[in-house]
Amino acid sequence: MCESCPTLLDSLIHKGVLIETGVDGLYGRSGLFEQIVDGFDRMISRTGADQAAEVLRFPPGMNRALFEKSGYLKSFPQLAGTVHSFAGNDRDHAALLDRLARGEDWSEKQEMTDVVLTPAACYPVYPTVARRGPLPADGLVFDLNSYCFRHEPSKEPTRMQMFRMREYVRVGTPDQVVAFRQTWLDRGKILIDKLRLPYKVDIANDPFFGRAGRVMASSQRDLGLKFELLVPVNSEKNPTACLSFNYHQDHFGSTWDIRTETGEVAHTACVGFGMERVTIALFKHHGLDVSKWPAEVRDALSL
Amino acid sequence: MMDTLRQLIDKHARLPVAAGTLAPAQDLYAAGLTSFAAVQLMLALEEAFDIEFPERMLNRRSFATMNSITTCINELRPQALAS
Incomplete structure (x- = not known):
């Protein structure tokens, strides 16, 4: 890290990897930063090549009426950006x-x-799937990537207000989506192993709002619906969620009336990759001089 | 209190069955209670019994059965049992 910089964020800004805008959590990215993001993006694509995923890209803004119907305001009113x-x-x-x-x-x-502003890359896909009618027997897999917004200003470089989330989303029967999530729990570990980053996988909950949110978070944990792959970046004690593996049960299926081939309410799951978080974790663990990163990491990222 | 509780469940828990058909120890989640509906039920219980569930009760288990709900309410407001 930079000798005179007290924090990782200061180091990244001093080195020109991130560019200040005057707002916490809102940064420009250097060409080098983007090369690493692109390299990780390609690693994900290679890992997911067998998924026959339909690639969809939405802008970082979504239809307000669909956002309202999604239920996001029930759970995360504090994070939404209109x-x-x-x-x-x-x-x-x-x-x-x-x-x-x-x-x-x-x-x-x-x-x-x-x-x-789109809160998660997968939000626009559910109404899109619903409009198509019942799913095929094998269900569907989507490949998404979007800038997302969450109103949570922070000095931690890994907690940005605008950041990119790459996702694979599985829509189908409970068996299909649970198997998908397990596949990606395994693959996520292999991906991060290739980047020589320390991590642990742990059960997690979303930051649901308020006292009611405590009940939601407790349910999510008790039912094992969310796992995160955590890399220590800002601290060992509070490691950063770089990948997340989420089983939504029939939440989106019933919200949007997505049906399987046999007419049952579809279940959904997604794996999300925090592109900036992984990139910043790489700088944290391998240093600000990318030319000195381990050769196998540079190779994996095509640097 | 059980009557009031059953009425609140019918109104807020959005179960596919009437609360009158459920036994006090029956798992409400297995009967179709979702996390979102559990939260609606929690807010309705707070208003009806003039209580506020403390942090330690804000979890899935507190709302799992009519028995678990009455245990919580009894602890917070013992006189509610008689009503």
């Missing part, structure tokens, strides 16, 4: 500029648009 825009007349515009010049709140004539 897009607002000016909706006023000339007089309102003048008032906006006046308030702006005086450093006052200028949001009065801002109205919600039809767009919200």
Whole structure:
């Protein structure tokens, strides 16, 4: 790390790997950072080549009506980012500029648009699948990658507000999706082994909001619905979730009325890869000078 | 209290069966209670019995059966048992 930099974030910024914007959790990325992201992205694609996944790419904003129906606001209202825009007349515009010049709140004539920032790469896929009608007998696998937004400003470089999530999503019968999740639990470990990063896999819960969220989190853990592959980055005590393996049971299937070939409510599961988190973990463990990274890691990432 | 509890379950737990058909020790999750519905039931119980479930009760097991729910309520508000 950089001698005069007190934190990993300072080191990454000092070295020009991340570029400050003035907002915690919102950074530019250097070309080198992107090469590593791309290298890891290709590793995931090679690992998932047998999945016959349908590749879909959505923009980092989603239809607000679909977002509302998804139930995200029930569980994570504190993380959601909604897009607002000016909706006023000339007089309102003048008032906006006046308030702006005086450093006052200028949001009065801002109205919600039809767009919200995508909270997880898989959210737009469920309504898309539902519109197609019943699943084929083998179910479906999707390959997704999107910038995502979560409102949780932090000085930890691994907790960004805007970050990329690559995902494979399985939609099918309970047996199909549980088998998929086990496959990716195994493959995730092999991937991170190739990058020579220390890790452990542990049961986990999502950051559900409020007191009601405590019940949700307890249920998620008791039922073993979420596992994370954790790499120590900011601390050994609170390692960073770099990959997550989630079994949603029929949550999305019933929300969107996705049906299997035989008419049952479909179950879903996903594996998510935190592209920035893995990249930052590599800098943490192998150093800021990529030319000195272990040869097998550089080879794996095609660097 | 069991009558009130059954009414709240019918109204908030969104089970496919009537609460009157369930035994006090029967697993509500097995009967179709989802985590989301358990949370709705929890909020309704707090309002109906004028209680607030403390941190240690905010888990899946507290709402697993009518017996477990009454145990929690009894601990928080013993006089509710008589109502």
